[in-house]
Amino acid sequence: MNNFIAVIEDMIQLFEDLVQVEQVKLEAAKKNRVTHVEDCMNKEQAAILKLRGLDKKREDCQEQLGMKGDTFQQILSKVSEEEERDKLKQLFDRLSYQVRLFQEISDGARSMIEINLHMIDKAIRNSQGGIAPDNAKWEGLL
Numbered sequence: 001m002n003n004f005i006a007v008i009e010d011m012i013q014l015f016e017d018l019v020q021v022e023q024v025k026l027e028a029a030k031k032n033r034v035t036h037v038e039d040c041m042n043k044e045q046a047a048i049l050k051l052r053g054l055d056k057k058r059e060d061c062q063e064q065l066g067m068k069g070d071t072f073q074q075i076l077s078k079v080s081e082e083e084e085r086d087k088l089k090q091l092f093d094r095l096s097y098q099v100r101l102f103q104e105i106s107d108g109a110r111s112m113i114e115i116n117l118h119m120i121d122k123a124i125r126n127s128q129g130g131i132a133p134d135n136a137k138w139e140g141l142l
Contacts, residue, residue: 001084004061008091011054015098018047022105029112037113072096 021043028036062068067075072092079085 001065001079004058004065005087005091007054007058007061008088008095011051011058012091012095012098014047014051014054015095015102018044019098019102019105021047022102022109026105026109026112029109029116032116 021040025037025040025044028034028040059068062070062075067078070078072088076085076089076092079088
């Protein structure tokens, strides 16, 4: 069980780090700092590889514990020692919180990047001879 707990703690730390990276990326996207966004994306890619490794370790630990494929709730229901169950619940709650926080910030950064790309695309189209008269009335509707 100690190995399993260590893996969950590592996953929490990884998502805490990812939340910070996403916050930097969001701020960089707001300020149109493309190189900062790229740096963040490179850090995310490295973190995703690390996450895959941690998830594999988690699966291996669960299998060793006879809990292969079990959800966190199912794992909690199978842990008989109250102190260990309480610790696991606290860790699962922290992990869930960090994952949700990461997803929220990531969605915000993605939206900001999409807006910036739209603005860049619009500027490029306008610089390539302006907007054709027929297209002018459709601008913003497409």
